[in-house]
Amino acid sequence: MxxxxxxxxxxxxxxxxxxxxxxxxxxxxxxxxxxxxxxxxxxxxxxxxxxxxxxxxxxxxxxxxxxxxxxxxxxxxxxxxxxxxxxxxxxxxxxxxxxxxxxxxxxxxxxxxxxxxxxxxxxxxxxxxxxxxxxxxxxxxxxxxxxxxxxxxxxxxxxxxxxxxxxxxxxxxxxxxxxxxxxxxxxxxxxxxxxxxxxxxxxxxxxxxxxxxxxxxxxxxxxxxxxxxxxxxxxxxxxxxxxxxxxxVKEIQVPDKSHLPASFHEPGMAITPEQFFAQMAANGHPSVTGKSWDAVVGLPAQASSGSPAETLLRDPLLSQAAVVVPGGHLLSTALLNVLIMDDGRIFAGMVPPERLQAVAAGAQ
Amino acid sequence: MPSSVPADTPDADAAARPAPVPAPRSSGLSLLGSELKVLFGRRRTWALLLALAAIPVLIAIAVRVSSPVPPGRGPAFLDRITQNGLFVAFTAMLVSVPLFMPLAVGVVAGDTIAGEANLGTLRYLLVAPAGRVRLLLVKYAGALAFGLVAPLAVGLAGAAIGAALFPVGPVTLLSGGVVQPPEAALRIVLIAAYLAVSLAGLSAIGLFLSTLTVVPVGAMAATVVVSVVSQVLDQLPQLEWLHPWLFSHYWLGFGDMLRQPLLWDSFASNALLQAGYIVVFGALAYGRFVSKDILS
Incomplete structure (x- = not known):
């Protein structure tokens, strides 16, 4: 089509x-x-x-x-x-x-x-x-x-x-x-x-x-x-x-009164992007290394089950696409790389995987 | 061996023989009329249509006697049937698109020329002042008519059996809006029209294959095989560049007739694509048929 x-x-x-x-x-x-x-x-x-x-x-x-x-x-x-x-x-x-x-x-x-x-x-x-x-x-x-x-x-x-x-x-x-x-x-x-x-x-x-x-x-x-x-x-x-x-019909609770979900999400989703980010913000503070184009966003590890890292890896499509690298899994695309560490930390950025690994090593 | 009718241009054909029917235009129409009468008077045609109409009946009975289908399982619309019988028509048309429709159309289109050749009647048809081009056009028009009647039969049989076995009410479109049953009936007819257009290219291929042989079964089988091959190729992501050129590419796009507002994009692309197939295979059939020595 x-x-x-x-x-x-x-x-x-x-x-x-x-x-x-x-x-x-x-x-x-x-x-x-x-x-x-x-x-x-x-x-x-x-x-x-x-x-x-x-x-x-x-x-x-x-x-x-x-x-x-x-x-x-x-x-x-x-x-x-x-x-x-x-x-x-x-x-x-x-x-x-x-x-x-x-x-x-x-x-x-x-x-x-x-x-x-x-x-x-x-x-x-x-x-x-x-x-x-x-x-x-x-x-x-x-x-x-x-x-x-x-x-x-x-x-x-x-x-x-x-x-x-x-x-x-x-x-x-x-x-x-x-x-x-x-x-x-x-x-x-x-x-x-x-x-x-x-x-x-x-x-x-x-x-x-x-x-x-x-x-x-x-x-x-x-x-x-x-x-x-x-x-x-x-x-x-x-x-x-x-x-x-x-x-x-399902009623969705407004996650944050001041913010309207701008992205399109679906009723059948187990976790919406809003929930994902709300959870992320509640459980740990993301760190940003670098500025502008080569910035790397790091998410700290979480003890509770259902953490973002686990959620991502549990997904059959994503776990298939992810490649095992030293220390974790790498989800590599043409524009974005996501490194999911075995200890639960996540690093993402529009940068080559080597830089993600360097940031991950440096943040320890 | 019976005497042969040598290859001729249609003009020479018409000029060489005195025309018993004075107006050539009415002769074309009467030829079409008699072709349709023969086609739809045939027991085989009715058997094909009955077999197609049996699809919605089978679906409706299966849903009726089994436990409710959970939402999102099975072919699209299947889970809606218990709430609204009209969905039998949509489900049946969807189910019959990949194989049953091409099968039925392949039988009719593959039979057009080869069937007459096989029966030994082709030369008599050509002795009449019809001319080869007109015969080809009339035969193709007959195949097109069947291509319209076939999805209509599925849709109407589906609506009828659905109304008999299940409640009928407002139909939920893909966009979430609802339309009343009369408008839903209109949508069924629209889908039938979409499918008729979809099958036009396959009919042209069948017509061409039918001019290649005097064994109708061969042309029928070849037509069906071509439709299956096209659909298989359409599933391979490695051949993505080829997909827009496959005549089966838009076959399942009839869901656009169930949106609010109606989405005509795929209808238009489909019509254009099918027109291309009609031109190419019509020309091939013409080239083959007018230059062929008719021996039977």
């Missing part, structure tokens, strides 16, 4: 209608100032992270067959198509289109519903009444607390400039729209990331696609972008959801 509609991210824009030339700061300003409140579109994501490939027939395609971290891995790896509908700050719907199945997230006012057609299960999350006021990464673009977009762009640029080369590449066409191609290249060799390219819509300033290429690779290891996009307001009926008859 995906291969036919190859992401348009790298197709050069048609020469007939060139965008006015802009400096990186101006493109960042455009990105920061974009005010698109309503749109609908199709997003395709594909990633070749170097995880073992499974035959399509045996691929876990839903939460019913994938539990725990594997379902997150499943969403991050391989090819996915999703339809996104957004109308203002309070209405959003995400449909992850699987073969003969679908996973939905519907946000309407203070309600967030999760639905998985695979096992006909729904989950409901009631947001605290004031949640609408907090800035969310999905929309609003932090317009409340932030200074002017231009100021923000300059500040951001000044901050990343020492570690990252920010350039504007040749224009690209994404979902039929001409877009600026903002390219971020780490100035250090110590990271796995070669370059990150963000396509910024020339008219609206909306980010249209993201491509992450590993160092030394010519094709992006991860890319996600619109294949079709409409800036019209979607049909309001899309944002109403009632659990269908016969479905199992």
């Amino acid at each position: 995906i291969a036919a509609g190859v992401l348009a991210g790298s197709i050069p824009a048609s020469a007939g209608d060139p965008l006015p030339a802009k400096t990186p700061a101006q493109v960042l300003e455009l990105l920061a100032s974009h005010q698109v409140q309503s749109f609908s579109g199709t997003v395709e994501q594909s990633s070749e992270l170097g995880l073992p490939e499974l035959p399509a027939a045996g691929k876990p395609t839903g939460p019913a067959s994938a539990g725990g971290a594997a379902s997150v891995i499943e969403l991050l790896s391989g090819d996915h198509t999703a339809r996104i509908y957004v109308d203002g700050k309070d209405n959003a719907r995400l449909q992850v289109v699987d073969q003969l199945a679908e996973r939905d997230v519907i946000h309407h006012g203070n309600d967030v519903w999760f639905y998985s057609s695979k096992d006909n299960s729904a989950a409901h999350l009631a947001l605290p009444a004031h949640a609408g006021d907090t800035a969310r990464p999905d929309d609003g673009r932090g317009m409340h607390a932030m200074p002017t977009p231009g100021e923000l762009a300059r500040k951001l640029l000044a901050k990343v400039e020492p570690t990252t080369a920010v350039t504007v590449g040749p224009d690209v066409a994404v979902a039929g729209r001409a877009a600026y191609n903002l390219v971020l290249e780490p100035r250090t060799d110590a990271t796995l990331v070669g370059r990150v390219a963000v396509a910024v819509d020339g008219k609206s300033g909306m980010p249209l696609s993201v491509q992450v290429t590993a160092r030394g690779a010519d094709k992006p290891a991860f890319r996600s972008g619109f294949t079709s996009l409409s800036l019209d307001a979607p049909d309001p009926s899309l944002f109403t959801f009632a659990p269908p008859p016969g479905s199992t």
